[in-house]
Amino acid sequence: MKLNKEAQELNEIFQESPEVYEMLSDFGKRIYFLESGVLAQSWEAREKAFRFNATLGEAQSNRETIYSRTFHDAFLGFAPNEVYPYAPPAGLKELRQLWLEKMLRENPLFEYINISLPVVTTGVTHGLSLAADLFLNPGDRVVVHDKHWENYELIFEVRNSAIIETYPMFVNNSFNVSGLENCINACQSDKVFVILNFPNNPTGYTPAMKEAEEIAAALVRCAEAGKKIVALCDDTYYGLWYNDEVIHESIFGLIAGSHPSILAIRLDGATKEHFAGGFRVGFITFGGKSGEVLTALEKKAIGTIRASISSSSRTSQAILFKILSDSKYTQELMEGRQLLCERGKEVMELIKKGSSKNLWNAYPFNSGYFVCIKVSKNARRVRDYLLSQYGIGVIAISDEDIRISVPCIEINEIRELFSILDEAIESA
Amino acid sequence: MKLNKEAQELNEIFQESPEVYEMLSDFGKRIYFLESGVLAQSWEAREKAFRFNATLGEAQSNRETIYSRTFHDAFLGFAPNEVYPYAPPAGLKELRQLWLEKMLRENPLFEYINISLPVVTTGVTHGLSLAADLFLNPGDRVVVHDKHWENYELIFEVRNSAIIETYPMFVNNSFNVSGLENCINACQSDKVFVILNFPNNPTGYTPAMKEAEEIAAALVRCAEAGKKIVALCDDTYYGLWYNDEVIHESIFGLIAGSHPSILAIRLDGATKEHFAGGFRVGFITFGGKSGEVLTALEKKAIGTIRASISSSSRTSQAILFKILSDSKYTQELMEGRQLLCERGKEVMELIKKGSSKNLWNAYPFNSGYFVCIKVSKNARRVRDYLLSQYGIGVIAISDEDIRISVPCIEINEIRELFSILDEAIESA
Structure with a gap:
């Protein structure tokens, strides 16, 4: 049975209780909770992103979750x-x-x-x-x-x-x-x-x-x-x-x-x-x-x-x-989607313009919650730098790509993020 | 891989789509939903138990679910x-x-x-x-x-x-x-x-x-x-x-x-x-x-x-x-439990008295939602008979035992059920 690094680390804790380790099923031995994953990066950003936080899989407006009044x-x-x-x-x-x-x-x-x-x-x-x-x-x-x-x-x-x-x-x-x-x-x-x-x-x-x-x-x-x-x-x-x-x-x-x-x-x-x-x-x-x-x-x-x-x-x-x-509910959902659509269109404009210094490239984007950007430096370093220096939370999903959540930041914050992206990648 | 009867019956439907059957995992081939199980018996009783329904794993009072106002x-x-x-x-x-x-x-x-x-x-x-x-x-x-x-x-x-x-x-x-x-x-x-x-x-x-x-x-x-x-x-x-x-x-x-x-x-x-x-x-x-x-x-x-x-x-x-x-909530929970306790004590009395004709025996009961009774005739027949003749819903959990839900019927209904149990078993 091949165990990945996170599972191995977690399993080492059981050295002091080998009886318990032996009780685990094969699945029990394989399972782990990814400490460096999207959720963990997002929790760190919740604490540290003093400017804004583009890590969340959640739609917000004025820092409040977007929701339906009828709901x-x-x-x-x-x-x-x-x-x-x-x-x-x-x-x-x-x-x-x-x-x-x-x-x-x-x-x-x-x-x-x-x-x-x-x-x-x-x-x-x-x-x-x-x-x-x-x-x-x-x-x-x-x-x-x-x-x-x-x-x-x-x-x-x-x-x-x-x-x-x-x-x-x-x-x-x-x-x-x-x-x-x-x-x-x-x-x-x-x-x-x-x-x-x-x-x-x-x-x-x-x-x-x-x-x-x-x-x-x-x-x-x-x-x-x-x-x-x-x-x-x-x-x-x-x-x-x-x-x-x-x-x-x-x-x-x-x-x-x-x-x-x-x-x-x-x-x-x-x-x-x-x-x-x-x-x-x-x-x-x-x-x-x-x-x-x-x-x-x-x-x-x-x-x-x-x-x-x-x-x-x-x-x-x-x-x-x-x-x-309830037609009122349908109407409110449409309004929520419209808000996201405006932000989405803004992102489409900005990635069409692209990096003035050729430091990043966006993958095709036309829908959904996230835009994914391939950066020319290590993405985890860029992510850390954006968080610590600018107070902006994004997710590094690999060494190459960062993921920005569009619905959880405002339209002016989207502009701000793209306006400093070149600079951040250069300095990271 | 051993399949039980319910799974086999369900799997036979795939004869017309063998491609889909082959897509199922071993678990997918094993899984079924027990048509004759507790839930199915309970659904039948919801429709047919015109008098009262002692099949539910749910506490009720005056036919309304017991709940906390504070909740x-x-x-x-x-x-x-x-x-x-x-x-x-x-x-x-x-x-x-x-x-x-x-x-x-x-x-x-x-x-x-x-x-x-x-x-x-x-x-x-x-x-x-x-x-x-x-x-x-x-x-x-x-x-x-x-x-x-x-x-x-x-x-x-x-x-x-x-x-x-x-x-x-x-x-x-x-x-x-x-x-x-x-x-x-x-x-x-x-x-x-x-x-x-x-x-x-x-x-x-x-x-x-x-x-x-x-x-x-x-x-x-x-x-x-x-x-x-x-x-x-x-x-x-x-x-x-x-x-x-x-x-x-x-x-x-x-x-x-x-x-x-x-x-x-x-x-x-x-x-x-x-x-x-x-x-x-x-x-x-x-x-x-x-x-x-x-x-x-x-x-x-x-x-x-x-x-x-x-x-x-x-x-x-x-x-x-x-x-x-919230102390009000704790108080309401206590009241709900008190209500169940009164019914439970009544059941304890009734099973202590037992069957006058030696037709049933209760397993030890002192707590929880259910009381389980071993009947001297086929329990599924007794269950069907209680439902069709008396409009009373109970669960047959085997050929020997019926299960009565205490919290979902009123105290007078508990008395009624035990008062007719001998008669129902005899006639079933």
């Missing part, structure tokens, strides 16, 4: 029976139905495919681990673009002992479709678990319709060549699009039902999309199979929930259900 | 930053601290042992699956009393591929301490995962102090003989005690620190204990090791949370934190 008012006036008892493992039926209707309304492509009733998860992460449990054995391959959320490693590799295979996400500032296809075909086994995350964390990239169709076509070619593909669409940042060129619906609609050997899974939620991450309401939806098979998959998902957390918060579900069909 | 009022007046953003994976620090203080205040035995800061889980079930992930490899042994929550099988066997070994929970109406000890010693491997659940689901049994000490001493003897014991205390129903003889604190306090080869884990939560199951706030706490080892275990738990659900509902945590130090 907040929904806390009032519940009958006790609506909030205190357990929800069913699958979630509140009426909420699942309403979410399905929302999906169908917003995604015209979904009209042509069979999709299951969404099952409620405790946030999108729960959907990721649930899909991993259902489809991944140790050693199975997970194909994902090289730019992805760091937690994928913890979930798919550390937790489920699968092996992540990556390909460069971009060629010539476009999505690397042939990279994806080659990566799938290079897997030895027939079964391949493919993740597509648009808008992407950390780059803030969403493909245009033509690119999205090419991605879907590549998956079909792989399936025709004999691959069995679980295609997981991580739609955490769904809806946060900043121009008209990008596909304004989930790519799930192009993938589901495209080939018998392709199973499409959609993960989305009222977390980032609804400015309410702390409520932990996500959904997992299966698509493109017969109604019976979709129901069987639903039941598999429900059993997995029952065996891991019993059920998700009823309170959160009750609140979401109450407001989801 | 309900706590929905108001939150600053958005307090509820919408993500909580840390470990939970809100201030809530964890407050819960630790509550534990120490209520459990005098805890004074003598090192315990970790509790880590927030999404309900107690999440604590069970988290402990299973950390300590169980496929084939590892889980020793538990034969009367236990049905979901243990799904969690420990189906999900984590461990093997449950049971022993008869009672001899002569006392806890079967030597049965426990023999069961542990009969396990081939050194490592044994032992679960103790008091107050017990489904019997409503809690040991007296002397019995609890004997249980703890038995574990020490096993450890001295070379066993490495993970002792998991499932304290879901903690605090709901109906007489003065039973131990009025967690048995965790007797087990933690009793031997280097024993690791004690406590699971509890503001679910059943606080009449707020739907909020999904549980805690996992480690005990009896050095501070450093406990912190390392905390980090293992936090990593596991990050890899499975990211974090638990912040909203639920914020509400609990707000009210936990």
